Amino acid sequence: MKIHEYQARQIFREYGIPVPDDKLCHSVKEVEEAVANKNGMTVIKAQVLAGGRGKAGGVKLAKTKSEAVEHAKKILGMDIKGYTVEKVLVTDAVDIKKEFYVGLINDRNTKSVILMVSAEGGVEIEEVAKTNPEKIIKYPIDPLTGLLDYEARNIAMKLFGDIKLVRQAASIFQKLYKLYVATDSTLAEINPLIVNTEDQIWAIDGKMNFDDNALFRQPEILAMREPDEDELKEIDAHEKGLSYIKLDGTIGCMVNGAGLAMATMDMIKLYGGSPANFLDIGGSSNPQKVVDAMNILLSDKNVKAVMINIFGGITRCDDVARGLIKALKIINTDVPIVVRLSGTNATEGLAMIEQTGLPTVKTMSEAAKKAIELSNR
Amino acid sequence: MKIHEYQARQIFREYGIPVPDDKLCHSVKEVEEAVANKNGMTVIKAQVLAGGRGKAGGVKLAKTKSEAVEHAKKILGMDIKGYTVEKVLVTDAVDIKKEFYVGLINDRNTKSVILMVSAEGGVEIEEVAKTNPEKIIKYPIDPLTGLLDYEARNIAMKLFGDIKLVRQAASIFQKLYKLYVATDSTLAEINPLIVNTEDQIWAIDGKMNFDDNALFRQPEILAMREPDEDELKEIDAHEKGLSYIKLDGTIGCMVNGAGLAMATMDMIKLYGGSPANFLDIGGSSNPQKVVDAMNILLSDKNVKAVMINIFGGITRCDDVARGLIKALKIINTDVPIVVRLSGTNATEGLAMIEQTGLPTVKTMSEAAKKAIELSNR
């Protein structure tokens, strides 16, 4: 789960990381009010769940109040990578002496949280990773001890010379780690972390992602969720025990198992088609799940054919077939469907489906070919 | 640092450990008010920093409101092990089905916090340790992981059969550990932890001690301190960089170093005297410290003679002598004093002291003998 910058800033503040004052605005009028009492320069920042806002013109410095309002007019309603800007953050501008990068992320290799810092701040860290990987310092944190004082300090000393700055930065690293763990985060970035002309360190932009598997114990984080239309579908699917992700193709897929679902998408592509979605219905033969899955799948108007790909393991194919038949009776659609069953009791299952008149096949390859053929009619 | 039962109960509640309602009362009138709206039975408990309150008659069950008031009249003002009862706690009586003991303590051998539980609750755990040591279950807690769910559960299963009680108890163990670490406690006891007739678990008495060395980071705990007269002296000494404990004898001792101070007390006893105090002035030759030490020492009217025992290590004896001489000029007392100096530059130091007319000796044994002799005059 992702959150907006303004939400990340709020969490940072709660944990004592210094963040400049800001105000979230949903309209030009709110921006006018927000800047009314401001004397200094402000920054107007689009709040969308996409990277590269700056390049897209979604972040603007305003020297005056009227300039701030002008920027807000342009940014509100703007489209950034498919997201419409519905709110902007108005924040005090800061005199930046130098920018840094600080991030925490789960690392598969060390099986730990790693702290990444760089003196190359303010740019996308992926860029730095490509062009100057040696400029990113990576430090795995022992989960049993947390980020110890000396560790935070020694890392900070690689970025800063002045001990006062070192101590400020070290404290921020530790706070960031604390909130990362406390909120079950999977990514927490301050980019840039800046030193201003008065030698104070501030976090002036923040990004946080959270572990979906841990949301059950993070009610405050969950309350921050602001899903867009596609995400709403995914969340809805998740609540029904399904795993759904919308894509841009024409062949809807319904598969049991995530790996097999990905392999199914790949197969469609391999044979010249294009998958409309990822949809994993899991291990059950429950007809309701199939009905729900079909409804979600068919709500995508691009879908021209549906490929059902089931491998019977512990769940036998004849049971799955019974579930499918029951479900397909309920669903009323003109979109052609091809059913593939394999594994335990596949023969029995296929025989049952054939009686319904639906096209059946025994292998994935055949199913993909058939689905593409049907979608092109 | 120790706190009262009512304070421990407050901390337990903050961490979610179930504790019956209570009200602290400083007078019979307050007790009358506290029981005015109560329907059931109550318990009146003396709040003093001493064990064995029950045996001393400081804890009484009251069946009626008037009985509660009668008890309060008796208990308030009572003397328990030298402590005058100045306040009582009025709490709801609980229908006890069974009593247990739960405690956390720092263990020198495992160098960890150990959880001790016993089905022999309600009596002093020291008694159980002597008579039925096998009835105390001891479990060292890994400080890096804390008390894990399965650990708390498996320990609770050694006391309880019913899984519902197991879960209640396990949760209490974990909360007690959490508050123990969070408050830098050195002892946290629930005795007894009880199961009532409705199969609910309650903590109905609590005892907590805290690490004096950690009070600097525990302002909330420090605010709970209610020292008696002797402790006030000790705290005052501590603030002056001295370590002082009042004893019952007649020979005041002033020593540099805790081990040497204890050995000095032992030596006085060995030669037939009795030490009036433990007093460690630490490693400095600062005259002010000596003045402060003498003032504290002489405020004890039992002191008939003073033995100053200094071993010069890094600090040279001639420096110490200079400090002593300066200090002794300021102090005006009739109590005889013997000075012993040994170690680095002892000869020079002793020569300087001798010029002041004070009796000097070179060994601890001589000093002790001389002090005893002076005290008997």
Place this chain on the structure above:
Amino acid sequence: MSILINKNTKLVVQGITGRDGGFHASKMKEYGTQVVAGVSPGKEGETVNGIPVFNSVENAVKATGANTSVIFVPAAFAADAILEASAAGIDLVIAISEGVPVNDMIRVMPILKRNKTKLIGPNCPGLITPGESLVGILPGTIFKKGNVGLMSRSGTLTYEVVNMLTESNLGQTTCVGIGGDPVAGLYYLDLLEMFENDPDTEAVVLIGEIGGDAEEQAARFITEKMSKPVVAFIAGQTAPSGKRMGHAGAIISSGSGTAAEKIAAFDKAGVPVAKEPSEIPLLLKEKLIKIHA
């Protein structure tokens, strides 16, 4: 021979009184696995399909000598169950539970290392040494004893592939589902080494997917350390960036972890990558013919 489990494996099922735990305990027992004990706090003394239930793993180990544990408890309690098994002296823990918070797994890892406990999973289907022992939720009937070792990050895709292998008369030494989570126990490198050292394994199938760089590491390991042939398949070539494909581990982000990168790494290591699952038996047979030639 085989790796990790065999007919001497003595299994304890944590969460045996739950729906999945009970069902699969019976299935494993049917398959022939020595399921010696179950654990469910407060239910010591009961039995599930003849399997005795204990209050704790410690009690189960003491009473039955169990050396392997499989975990079916809900995700929120999985990490604690893993630690309990480890502390009780279990050598190999297989965590089936799906949806375990990553932070929980991160905290578990150093403790397992200290206790020298091997972990498979979480969010994995388990593993099988055909004809000897099945631990997890794999459908036993599709496996066949033989000389191919298999490791995979996914479930049904593995069954799909195994089914093809078995139908092509390519039996298996041990098949391990390592699970789809980003922070998990034994991974390719550990298993490749075990298969390399297992005398009965002649070739290895590696089924990977998008996310992370474990496949790239495996490719390097194969180049440097493996004498036995390896055939690979990578799922998720069409997956979009930044989206989680069912498996928490299957997410491409920051321009790494793509199928293309993984396939390139295997190409470089001389490991043939199947274009679709049905190609795997063919590639494997080519390799095996070379060995036996």
Place this chain on the structure above:
Amino acid sequence: MSILINKNTKLVVQGITGRDGGFHASKMKEYGTQVVAGVSPGKEGETVNGIPVFNSVENAVKATGANTSVIFVPAAFAADAILEASAAGIDLVIAISEGVPVNDMIRVMPILKRNKTKLIGPNCPGLITPGESLVGILPGTIFKKGNVGLMSRSGTLTYEVVNMLTESNLGQTTCVGIGGDPVAGLYYLDLLEMFENDPDTEAVVLIGEIGGDAEEQAARFITEKMSKPVVAFIAGQTAPSGKRMGHAGAIISSGSGTAAEKIAAFDKAGVPVAKEPSEIPLLLKEKLIKIHA
């Protein structure tokens, strides 16, 4: 020979720019200890009495090959300093700092164990191998090279005893102040074993005090494992129960840790206990005469 430190000991002083750290760094250097580095964050490049200062223990170790560290930082930061030294690969850490919270030390212990770092202290005067190396705040002049090993929970009492030994011509191999805190590093058992294995140590003096049961454990260890004679002294026979005598560790509670119990344990182990410090040299000489007879 000696234990723990010798002329090859390369010492780093953590907190060297503090008042005590700087003073004792100079004193140790004067004594002949190889004080190769100091640590004080933000002061790398400076020197203290000719000793180069580094920002971190890691940097100090890299630049100088230091293998031992002595800690003079304030109590609140002592645990972190110990962990820093341990992580930087220091073998032996001596923590002089007084007043370290017990919880901090409890948290430090398992990490030191994992890193195989030896710790002495906190709240200790340090240790000395006379004529070779002094680490801590001990007054070097009172010590003399010889064949008696000494270990003690207190400071000035130790000097008192050492002074008597030296005046009685009983020189020392190594004298260790283990510190007065309840949770501390190396303790009697560890040191007794080291002295037993040190060819130059002929007899051992153990100075104990009230609190805990370390002396009782030592008595058992001596009975079971020691061939060399041990002489003991226990401070605090007149101490009241429940009061902390300066040392956080010197507290008698729950009816255990009394001097009487400790003395009884030594009596049982055949270890003579001196009634007053001045008796120690006499008891020691009796024992040594027997050895050399």
